[in-house]
Amino acid sequence: MKKIEAIIRHIKLDDVKVALDNIGVQGMTVMEVKGAGKQKGYTETWRGSKREIFLNPKLLLKIVVPDEMVTPAVDAIRDSARTGEVGDGKIFVSTIDDVIGIRTGVSGNAAL
Numbered sequence: 001m002k003k004i005e006a007i008i009r010h011i012k013l014d015d016v017k018v019a020l021d022n023i024g025v026q027g028m029t030v031m032e033v034k035g036a037g038k039q040k041g042y043t044e045t046w047r048g049s050k051r052e053i054f055l056n057p058k059l060l061l062k063i064v065v066p067d068e069m070v071t072p073a074v075d076a077i078r079d080s081a082r083t084g085e086v087g088d089g090k091i092f093v094s095t096i097d098d099v100i101g102i103r104t105g106v107s108g109n110a111a112l
Helices: 010-022 067-081
Strands: 002-008 029-035 042-046 049-053 056-065 090-095
Touching: 002 010, 002 067, 010 056, 010 067, 056 067, 067 090
Parallel strands: none
Antiparallel strands: 002 056, 002 090, 029 056, 042 049
């Protein structure tokens, strides 16, 4: 099993959810995060004064999939989250040793 963590733009969440649903990925966790990368930040004007905002709001998606679903899931996220502009995000893939359902006690791929 693999954990896929994707940092994406807020406006792309619905597109990513549809793309993942289309390939059979059902569960995900979504968190609001802030961060800085190549996009750097932006200038905001509030009540006539300008402020530099260095941390951009993004969404962090966490998805655990069987090994055979990693490539289709990564492709679905990448293709549906892309705008072509700086700040589209990143995708991280890591290994998961086990998953255990709390209610049922089922483990492994069956718990996904």
